[in-house]
Amino acid sequence: MAIVSIAKGRSLVSPAANSYKRMRSAGLPTGGINSSYRSLSGQIKIFFERYVVQWRGRGRYSDARWYKGKRYVRISSAGMVAVPGTSTHGEGLALDMSTSSAAHAWVLRHGAAYGWKRTIRSEPWHFEYSGKRDTNAVEPIQAAVHVTTDGIWAGGTDKGTWAVRAASRFRGIKFPYGKRYTQSRVHTSPDGVWGNLSRTAHDKAVMALQRALARLGLYNGKIDGIYGPVTEKGFKLARKIFKR
Numbered sequence: 262m263a264i265v266s267i268a269k270g271r272s273l274v275s276p277a278a279n280s281y282k283r284m285r286s287a288g289l290p291t292g293g294i295n296s297s298y299r300s301l302s303g304q305i306k307i308f309f310e311r312y313v314v315q316w317r318g319r320g321r322y323s324d325a326r327w328y329k330g331k332r333y334v335r336i337s338s339a340g341m342v343a344v345p346g347t348s349t350h351g352e353g354l355a356l357d358m359s360t361s362s363a364a365h366a367w368v369l370r371h372g373a374a375y376g377w378k379r380t381i382r383s384e385p386w387h388f389e390y391s392g393k394r395d396t397n398a399v400e401p402i403q404a405a406v407h408v409t410t411d412g413i414w415a416g417g418t419d420k421g422t423w424a425v426r427a428a429s430r431f432r433g434i435k436f437p438y439g440k441r442y443t444q445s446r447v448h449t450s451p452d453g454v455w456g457n458l459s460r461t462a463h464d465k466a467v468m469a470l471q472r473a474l475a476r477l478g479l480y481n482g483k484i485d486g487i488y489g490p491v492t493e494k495g496f497k498l499a500r501k502i503f504k505r
């Protein structure tokens with residue numbers, strides 16, 4: 262996974278790290294981060310520090326949850342922890358910020374424009390990166406395949422990127438939504454004939470996609486318009502992060 266350091270001992274998946282760095286350039290104060298990316302082993306460690314098996318009752322903090330077929334209640338006042346494997350911290354998409362820090366106040370006020378928002382009502386310190394409203398995230402990908410640039414990876418974006426991906430040699434030059442639809446996505450006249458003009462237009466769309474992925478730190482290959490395994494890897498990761 263493309264996990265990138267943002268501060269000493271703190272890291273995020275690269276699109277979220279990019280966004281964090283842009284916030285820093287825009288005035289976000291340093292520090293205030295209590296937690297960022299957590300490996301699965303790190304999540305398990307914290308979970309077992311705070312929860313014990315208990316089959317009945319809700320415990321002192323009224324916090325009971327299931328993990329691997331066993332029921333646990335929380336014994337620590339240090340706060341809730343997601344069941345290992347289910348936390349957005351494990352994907353490098355979450356930041357916990359001390360609520361008394363200047364950084365927390367900054368993200369609360371300006372974070373939305375960079376794709377960050379609070380997602381858990383009872384955890385005012387927890388922010389998640391979705392890319393929504395971050396104009397550097399999904400919009401360039403949408404522009405690459407000529408779909409509406411609203412910053413949200415929903416049906417239209419998914420279909421458009423999927424069509425461009427399928428039409429590349431790497432995927433066997435396929436047209437799951439018809440040739441005319443793919444031609445529209447690569448911005449050439451939709452005449453239903455996939456010839457040289459279409460192939461050239463397709464390469465251009467793939468170049469734009471590679472540039473968008475590179476900006477997110479998800480592609481470090483050549484901007485050559487050839488959709489290959491490296492582009493595929495970056496594309497799949499972007500889709501995993503942004504699709505909703």
Ligand SMILES: [Zn+2]
Binds near residue numbers: 386387388
């Ligand atoms: Zn958190």
